[in-house]
Amino acid sequence: MFRMQRLTQVFQTAPEIKIDEKEPIVIMSDCHRGVGNWSDNFAHNQNIYKAALQYYYNKYFTYIELGDGDELWENSNYQDIKNQYKEIFQILEKFCNKNRMYVIYGNHDEIKKKIGMGKEFCNCPVYEGLILKEADYSIFLVHGHQGELFNDYLSGISKFLVKNFWRKLENFGMHDPTSPAQNNKAKKITENELIKWSSTHNQVIITGHTHRPMLPKPGEYKYINAGCCVHPYGITAIEIHDKSIFLVKWSLEINDKGVICVSRKVLVGPERLMGYF
Template sequence: MSSNSRISRAFKNAKKIGFNADSKFVFFSDSHRGNNGFADDFARNRNMFKYALEYYYKNNFTYIELGDGDELWENRNFTRIFKANKHIYLWLKKFHDNNRLHLIWGNHDMKYKNPKTVRKNLYHFYDTVSDTTKELLVGANFSESIVLEDEKTGKGIFLLHGHQADWFNYIFWRLSSFLVKVLWKPLQILGFSDPTSPAQNFKERIKVERRLEKWIVANNNQMMITGHTHRPRFPDKNEIPLFNDGSCVHPRSITGIEIENHKITLIKWHIITNNSGIIQIKRTILEGPENLNNYMK
């Protein structure tokens, strides 16, 4: 099956969510939440990510994770991931309990295609303080893709991880997972990069983006938001409407996309030091806001 066919199938079977001018969404992807070990790229941004989640929860945003939230390639034991990121999952629970959480699986958490894995990992957790099992994301489910449908115009925004355009990491994801566990994870600690990953291979990244663009053009310039490549992308209103929220494992920041007041914005959260030498976490606008009507053809 070609990348075009995989993307088309995901679009056809996408979960539908309606929205209007009052709706607020934030999109993050590629957190790669790990076990706080040497190869855990998320560890350095963990508190920054938690702070961002608090902000979006308190400001009534709906959180949509565009894949690769949990790093299930490098880590066989989810319990260790949970222990390292318990405060993150408890904030995700707040979104879930308020029906403001939607999850998409990517290549690194493709195991969540299986509802049994979702139930095993995410429905409950063992609380060592009270020595009891407690509810976490009971009833949560993962989708391959989502379409946000404008309740007024019927036009949509297509959301998916983006590895559908990456044949090796989609078709051979089990092999990729094996190679990461036994080869690239140890080498990553020594400073080597995984050449099969579009996030670390410029040529592969360009190929993935071009395949996605080709599908968009062939489908009436259907607006799309993805992750996977880790490269933030915010096109001009006259360009192909392919957006990318970047990742949460940049060396000194996390990037994401917001939709509010029917406008779309590319943002980053990063650490700054003010004039008094106090370290702060700051939200900065990178691109936008731009009216969605400029992209939803």
Template sequence: MPSNSRITRAFNQAKKLPLNQDSKYILFSDCHRGDNSFADDFSHNRKVFHYALSQYLQKDFTYIELGDGDELWENKFVNIFNANKDVYLLLKQFHDKNRLHLIWGNHDMDYRNPKKVCKNLNYYYDVTDGKEKEFMINISFSEAIKLEQENGKSIFLLHGHQADWFNYTFWKLSRFLVRILWRPLQLIGIDDPTSPAQNFKEFIKVESRLEKWIKANKNQMMVTGHTHRPRFPSENELPHFNDGSCVHPRCITGLEIQSNEIILIKWHVVTKEDGTMQITRTILEGPKPLSLFI
């Protein structure tokens, strides 16, 4: 199946959420939560991510994760959970308030299978008292989500690997190569050249295919992840946004949608004049009215 057909199928089958003046969404992707080993790219941003998400929880945002939240290609989920228990318990608070929506990407494509979701996320083993406890009962993953206005116009959210044939069609082979070959090499500082995030030519191809679909579908506004490259177009460009990733060396990036506006932000650590360190939010682009892009 060509990428255009995969994207169209995801669009037609997308889960729908409301988009209006009162909507408050925070979009992150590509957390690649790992086991806190030297190969875990999320580990250096874990505290930043936790703090940022806690702020959005307090401010009544709905959290949408656009794929590759869990690094299942390299790790067993139990090891990921134990390394990031505080993050998962925060996600549970969003879920308990019905404000958590998850999309699967190539690195957590196992979550296409509801049985795998149930096995990993319905219960967890609490090592402090040796008991199994309820976690995120009935949580589900989608391939895509549409934030839809009353007039039918929408923002199309998906991971983006639908435009990357190797990481979609042959994801099991790609997972095998990462587990057996690239993860050991990553421990000594060698990056995986098959990843669009590490290969300039590959992410240009992926973005080009996504934008070809946007153009063929009446400039449908789209938000993706996958390439790890933040993208915030001007009103004269195709409405293709990218929320970046949570594994940048010095920050996490995401997109906020509220009051019918969209903003590209980053959360990072700054050092103050007195030598103390503080996690802060910085606006990179926007805010811009959604009406410019929808």
């Protein structure tokens, strides 16, 4: 009940962003950029992510970050994260300067609703939710933690526990049991509730939060998940272009010459976008 109410509240107050079907869009979630220490889950994928960002910038994509872009539960100083990933933030700023970037906050970077991306970052606004509005359809974008006890209503307590307790235990292989990304039971509950919300409101919704990428066939359900950028094998993203939607994976591959390179692979799609409406 709480999740349904919170999602509806965000949906009803979310700004609409008018989009053109000719403009390609990429949606990424849960980068959890840290400070390069042992608990920084983003560190091993930083070059893959940087290569993907550069690809999308060169191909004139609009970049949408779907929450938990930065790990601001474990790390108090946002500037430390920016200093660690200076080149990545330079690419992000290029998107921002071209008005091709939108940022949604999640539970781990909720503080951005107060501080944004930083004054030096071209004043890029940060939202709790957005609606992509095209002439024939709309897509609701939100991180997906809304309505959860420990990740929404008691997020302050969770932040304290992660920073002072679970972060240290993570180095010994233990995971935070309250996180849907690390608890399969919690993950399934979250997914089922998001599917229920999208069905009840007959509304396509794209989230992150669970870290599990998902692109159903048109007609199955209207819940889509961008996955995350901290998979052991690489990163996932949702692309929207050519009137279609794709789930893609970026990872390290060895080419025919035996050289390690960053590779983009379509996991699901293309699926006709209008088939979901």
